[in-house]
Amino acid sequence: xxxxxxxxxxxxxxxxxxxxxxxxxxxxxxxxxxxxxxxxxxxxxxxxxxxxxxxxxxxxxxxxxxxxxxxxxxxxxxxxxxxxxxxxxxxxxxxxxxxxxxxxxxxxxxxxxxxxxxxxx
Amino acid sequence: xxxxxxxxxxxxxxxxxxxxxxxxxxxxxxxxxxxxxxxxxxxxxxxxxxxxxxxxxxxxxxxxxxxxxxxxxxxxxxxxxxxxxxxxxxxxxxxxxxxxxxxxxxxxxxx
Numbered sequence: 001x002x003x004x005x006x007x008x009x010x011x012x013x014x015x016x017x018x019x020x021x022x023x024x025x026x027x028x029x030x031x032x033x034x035x036x037x038x039x040x041x042x043x044x045x046x047x048x049x050x051x052x053x054x055x056x057x058x059x060x061x062x063x064x065x066x067x068x069x070x071x072x073x074x075x076x077x078x079x080x081x082x083x084x085x086x087x088x089x090x091x092x093x094x095x096x097x098x099x100x101x102x103x104x105x106x107x108x109x110x111x112x113x114x115x116x117x118x119x120x121x
Numbered sequence: 122x123x124x125x126x127x128x129x130x131x132x133x134x135x136x137x138x139x140x141x142x143x144x145x146x147x148x149x150x151x152x153x154x155x156x157x158x159x160x161x162x163x164x165x166x167x168x169x170x171x172x173x174x175x176x177x178x179x180x181x182x183x184x185x186x187x188x189x190x191x192x193x194x195x196x197x198x199x200x201x202x203x204x205x206x207x208x209x210x211x212x213x214x215x216x217x218x219x220x221x222x223x224x225x226x227x228x229x230x231x232x
Contacts, residue, residue: 035221037167045159045167045210047221061220095166105214107157107172108221114166 002027004096004112011118017084020115022096024077030054033099034072034079035108038092048094051079052102059104086119093117124149125211125224132230133201141227143194143211149222151192154214158187158196161208170209171196203231 007021022034035050049060053072060068069082079096094115097108126144133139143156150156158171169178171187174194184205186197194213198205211224 037221037223044226045212045223047218047223049220059219061218097167104220105154107155107169108159108167108212109169109172109178111166111168 002032002098002110004098004110006094006096006112006115009116009118011120012086014086014088014119014121016086017082018086018117019080019082020094020096020117022079022081022112024079024098029072029074029077031101033102033104033106034070035097035099036068036070036081037095037097037108039095039114040089040092043092048081050104053079055102083117086117088119088121091117091119124215124218124222125213127209127211127224127227129225130228130230132232133198134232135201135203137201138197138199139201139229140198141196141209141211141229143196143224145192145194145213145222146215147192148217149192149213149215150189150194152216154216156187156189156194157212158185159210159212161210163207167210198229201229201231205229206231 003026033052036048051058051070058070072079096112098110099106131139155173159167160170161167174189215222
């Protein structure tokens with residue numbers, strides 16, 4: 001079973017960008033679909049988008065189009081999520097989570113530990 | 122924003138049975154997409170609890186069971202235990218959003 005380790009907490013100013021990494025171990029990197037899910041304080045889960053490294057182009061939830069960039073680097077066994085033009089309501093814990101294989105309807109079986117991003121004005 | 126509706130909270134005494142409903146739409150659960158359930162203990166990442174409507178990953182006790190009918194799904198916990206106190210989320214693919222949608226979440230409290 002793949003294990004996902006995310007980068008540490010970030011504090012950012014409104015209008016800036018943040019990039020969170022998700023490194024894999026214990027699995028074959030190109031056998032997974034990587035997704036990003038966020039959770040605002042005291043709130044539920046919100047899917048942001050994902051990428052299938054072996055196929056290429058990322059896919060994004062409509063609400064994040066234009067502000068979100070998801071990439072993957074096989075040489076680093078890592079996926080990345082970059083969110084730009086940060087606002088205070090982007091303050092949340094950001095999770096990476098993987099699907100075994102390439103079916104975007106399949107369950108999110110492995111989750112990273114989460115990365116808290118705090119946006120201040 | 123969530124488009125699957127769950128009750129905010131359910132509670133039960135140890136040993137009792139509780140159920141959590143998950144109401145969706147024709148673009149997700151009603152479109153025959155499978156429903157998955159996640160358990161989230163406060164302060165921790167979500168964990169897959171039920172997948173493909175009724176299946177349990179290895180290591181999940183058989184006290185947890187899932188079902189699906191029409192545009193709704195349910196999670197049942199029988200023989201409730203103190204360690205089951207957590208938040209539970211349903212999820213499915215949505216054809217309009219072209220991605221996962223999650224439920225509003227249900228807090229389970231063991232009395």
